[in-house]
Amino acid sequence: MPSLEEELFPSTPGKFKGDRAHNMNRQVYRCFASTSTMFLWALFLIALTASYLSFQGFVDSGSRYLSASWGGINWEKQLRSSAQIQRHGGFSVLVTGAAGFVGSHVSIALKRRGDGVVGLDNFNDYYDPSLKRARKSLLETHGVFIVEGDVNDAKLLAKLFDVVAFSHVMHLAAQAGVRYAMVNPHSYVHSNIAGLVTLLEACKNADPQPAIVWASSSSVYGLNDKVPFSEADRTDQPASLYAATKKAGEEITHSYNHIYGLSITGLRFFTVYGPWGRPDMAYFSFTRNILQGKSITVYRGKNRVDLARDFTYIDDIVKGCLGSLDTAGKSTGSGGKKRGPAPYRIFNLGNTSPVTVPTLVSILERHLKVKAKRNIVDMPGNGDVPFTHANISSARREFGYKPTTDLQTGLKKFVKWYLSYxxxxxxxxxxxxxxxxxxxxxxxxxxxxxxxxxxxxxxxxxxxxxxxxxxxxxxxxxxxxxxxxxxxxxxxxxxxxxxxxxxxxxxxxxxxxxxxxxxxxxxxxxxxxxxxxxxxxxxxxxxxxxxxxxxxxxxxxxxxxxxxxxxxxxxxxxxxxxxxxxxxxxxxxxxxxxxxxxxxxxxxxxxxxxxxxxxxxxxxxxxxxxxxxxxxxxxxxxxxxxxxxxxxxxxxxxxxxxxx
CATH class of the missing domain: 1.10.3210.10 (Hypothetical protein af1432)
Incomplete structure (x- = not known):
């Protein structure tokens, strides 16, 4: 009988062998060819300015904090051991945000199939850090070494690339959450823009340069009302600061691809859920409050229309992440100099089957065997959007992405994990x-x-x-x-x-x-x-x-x-x-x-x-x-x-x- 951990973490996904005859570049570049690019370039310039202004203070403070947290012969041995490849043709991957929800799942999946993995995480307190610590403990049992540090620490990143010649970077570190941006907007600039630039600089200067796969977000579609959302749709109407920083990230990564020859793949995740998830997500907080007998707030859109989300189970997201890594072309630069064009790709990773929030609550009620106390209110203007719906044809064509877990099945697995944990x-x-x-x-x-x-x-x-x-x-x-x-x-x-x-x-x-x-x-x-x-x-x-x-x-x-x-x-x-x-x-x-x-x-x-x-x-x-x-x-x-x-x-x- 499989252990609870084996049931709740994805089994090792096999290496995707997608048909790469289709050229993604023409479709992706349409995103940057509309007349609205003036707005995007302005956002890009603002992002760079903000990253520069915030960069100095954050890096200085980060360096002081980490001065005693990394380095030394034993530390380097742990890095090399964790990064050691155990399969023919495998990768050596730096996973940022490795103690996070998606990062921990991806790290374990990579390690299970024989790739070398080194994790990086700053264990911030956006949500209870002890959940991240528990994920770290689980990762350690799989032989994944987690470096405690910040992606804004240029010296730490340089050291990591000096010790290990990473073939790939899976960049999942970010300040998440739509509503929190109204409370702490600077954290989004710090993590999602300044941190991204610092990481790209390290990758640009590395020799060899790694291929980069990073987490964008379905939030970039913002106020787009064309469904399902396609990678070629306009993304110049962000509804939140979080979405704006992710869109700025797409612009920034495009420039590093164009100037320095970095292979870049951006993944637009659609409402990821599952075991070991984030406590700030609705399905997680609903579960907690239902069990504690507290009321839950269910938002509805204009004209009393129920909100709907393209909920995507973590196993399916992991398969998409690994498929993106497996099909990522090589970077073409060396020492910061471009030697030829490199791939730039953006993919939606969703489930393609939007479900209303009230339906999600009903499923939780069945699995928890407790009736929820619902408080129905109109959606405030806090950056949320009324619906999301992914078109995944590009990901399916490029690396065979095919989600297989419906919400009923996925929530059953989540509830089993929640009650156990x-x-x-x-x-x-x-x-x-x-x-x-x-x-x-x-x-x-x-x-x-x-x-x-x-x-x-x-x-x-x-x-x-x-x-x-x-x-x-x-x-x-x-x-x-x-x-x-x-x-x-x-x-x-x-x-x-x-x-x-x-x-x-x-x-x-x-x-x-x-x-x-x-x-x-x-x-x-x-x-x-x-x-x-x-x-x-x-x-x-x-x-x-x-x-x-x-x-x-x-x-x-x-x-x-x-x-x-x-x-x-x-x-x-x-x-x-x-x-x-x-x-x-x-x-x-x-x-x-x-x-x-x-x-x-x-x-x-x-x-x-x-x-x-x-x-x-x-x-x-x-x-x-x-x-x-x-x-x-x-x-x-x-x-x-x-x-x-x-x-x-x-x-x-x-x-x-x-x-x-």
Missing amino acids: YGYNHGKPGQHDKDAFALTFARVYRMAAASPSSPPSNAAATIPPLPPSSAVHDGPPSASSAIDFLSICHRLKTTKRTGWVRRNVENPESIADHMHRMGLMALIASDVPGVDRNKCVKMAIVHDIAEAIVGDICPEDGISKEEKSRREQDALDHMCNVLGGGSRAKEVADLWMEYEANSSPEAKFVKDLDKVEMILQALEYENEQGKDLDEFFQSTAGKFQTETGKAWASEIVSRRRKNN
């Missing part, structure tokens, strides 16, 4: 308290994933109240509570140990793997006076249990021991409440706290087993993969507290010396 156990009577527990779990998990440079807010301000004491009992947990608890513990089986992941170990052990062998160690160890060996087995099983929620936090994460302990304590409290708060929960909590405090002979014994298991695993990775993991041996040397720990560690070190 946020811990809902939905649909049973009396689940209110458990949903509160689930939200606690999700928030603690997101808190744990938050950036070390941006400490999480006080958990007490966001965690919903626990159930009354009458819910706590003294006996074993109910079947429902036991399964809820074990479902959380499933993450111990799927979360890889961070230390190995960061040192590019292939197929690294999970947290559960580590705990299991520690349990076996305690089981087979010699009896020691004053040490309860059975208690040691239990303690080994639970000592890392809180990592099911907070993850495997390492010293390199920059999180203090006190903060790590606080996060794990919050997670443990939640898990024990899910278990029902009875005698079994108390036993788990007592064992964990005793281990953390190192307050008993059993705790000291298990602490030693923790270190012994780590260096034994390090030795095995050294022997199997040729790694140099000496730092793990150095970090544990002289720190064993028991005779058994010292003896076993000595044996492991002795075997290592013989191997060397």
